Amino acid sequence: MNQEELDPSIDRVLNSFDGAEKAKPQPYILTRIQSRLNARATAGFWGKTSAFLSRPIVAGLGLFVFILVNIFVLANNPNPKTPASMATTTVSNYEFAIQVSSLYDIENQEP
Amino acid sequence: MNHPDSIPLSVILEPLVFSDIVTGCQDMVYNAVLGIIQNETEAEDITQDVFVQVYEGLDEFRNESKLSTWIYRIAISKALDFEKKKKRQKNGGFLKKIFSGAAEEEAVSFNHPGILLDKKDDARILFAAMNKLPEKQRIAFMLHKLEGLNYQEIADVMHLSLMAVESLQVRAKNRLKELLKTYYTTHFK
Numbered sequence: 001m002n003q004e005e006l007d008p009s010i011d012r013v014l015n016s017f018d019g020a021e022k023a024k025p026q027p028y029i030l031t032r033i034q035s036r037l038n039a040r041a042t043a044g045f046w047g048k049t050s051a052f053l054s055r056p057i058v059a060g061l062g063l064f065v066f067i068l069v070n071i072f073v074l075a076n077n078p079n080p081k082t083p084a085s086m087a088t089t090t091v092s093n094y095e096f097a098i099q100v101s102s103l104y105d106i107e108n109q110e111p
Numbered sequence: 112m113n114h115p116d117s118i119p120l121s122v123i124l125e126p127l128v129f130s131d132i133v134t135g136c137q138d139m140v141y142n143a144v145l146g147i148i149q150n151e152t153e154a155e156d157i158t159q160d161v162f163v164q165v166y167e168g169l170d171e172f173r174n175e176s177k178l179s180t181w182i183y184r185i186a187i188s189k190a191l192d193f194e195k196k197k198k199r200q201k202n203g204g205f206l207k208k209i210f211s212g213a214a215e216e217e218a219v220s221f222n223h224p225g226i227l228l229d230k231k232d233d234a235r236i237l238f239a240a241m242n243k244l245p246e247k248q249r250i251a252f253m254l255h256k257l258e259g260l261n262y263q264e265i266a267d268v269m270h271l272s273l274m275a276v277e278s279l280q281v282r283a284k285n286r287l288k289e290l291l292k293t294y295y296t297t298h299f300k
């Protein structure tokens with residue numbers, strides 16, 4: 001296709017919206033809008049809350065805050081349990097441990 | 112029936128007048144949304160959403176602009192939000208998109224119900240080319256060509272200066288000419 005043929009075709013396409021009528025929606029749109037409004041009005045507190053929480057941005061933000069709080073708590077723990085203190089606890093637990101007999105030991109006691 | 116722009120703000124807030132607003136603006140909203148979304152079922156759904164937001168936001172409408180301008184803004188922002196959401200969903204199927212090019216085919220096949228019969232094929236090509244324009248250029252071009260708004264009205268709707276709208280129109284037209292030239296040279300060698 002040469003330039004002389006091209007220009008009229010391009011102009012024809014660019015002007016193809018000329019004389020276009022406005023597209024019309026399906027009838028009874030007002031009734032459907034009113035039913036949507038009624039549904040929103042009767043959604044109640046929990047309906048509105050769950051709709052709000054299920055928004056991707058709210059859910060994402062909630063998760064982000066949760067992770068941030070966890071990081072903050074871990075980073076600022078005033079009394080962290082070091083492996084050494086945990087080891088001491090374990091040793092003292094063993095000292096006070098009571099030997100628990102199994103059912104076999106209870107039933108077959110040697111004289 | 113009163114034109115929505117001629118209704119005073121105090122009267123607009125009465126519930127009965129809302130039906131006048133819907134009746135007066137439904138074609139305008141549907142047409143604008145359809146120009147962006149290019150799908151009749153989805154456009155109808157968004158049109159309903161727009162009027163729900165209009166109803167809930169009427170208290171915040173300050174009469175600084177015309178009611179129709181304010182409704183246009185809501186309609187365009189809702190349609191663009193929906194379009195972005197749809198694109199994100201499509202991007203989810205990344206491999207599908209690479210191998211099939213489904214988005215391109217869908218856009219080319221859009222048939223606007225208001226276009227004259229003898230111009231339908233050309234309009235289909237123009238809609239496909241419009242989809243490749245930057246967002247602002249596309250909206251400005253669509254509002255002028257399809258909605259019949261003048262540059263000042265477009266400037267009000269898009270919160271831009273008159274000069275900016277004129278510039279957008281010129282750039283949109285030039286870009287469309289380039290795109291159409293590429294289309295014709297590749298399809299009709």
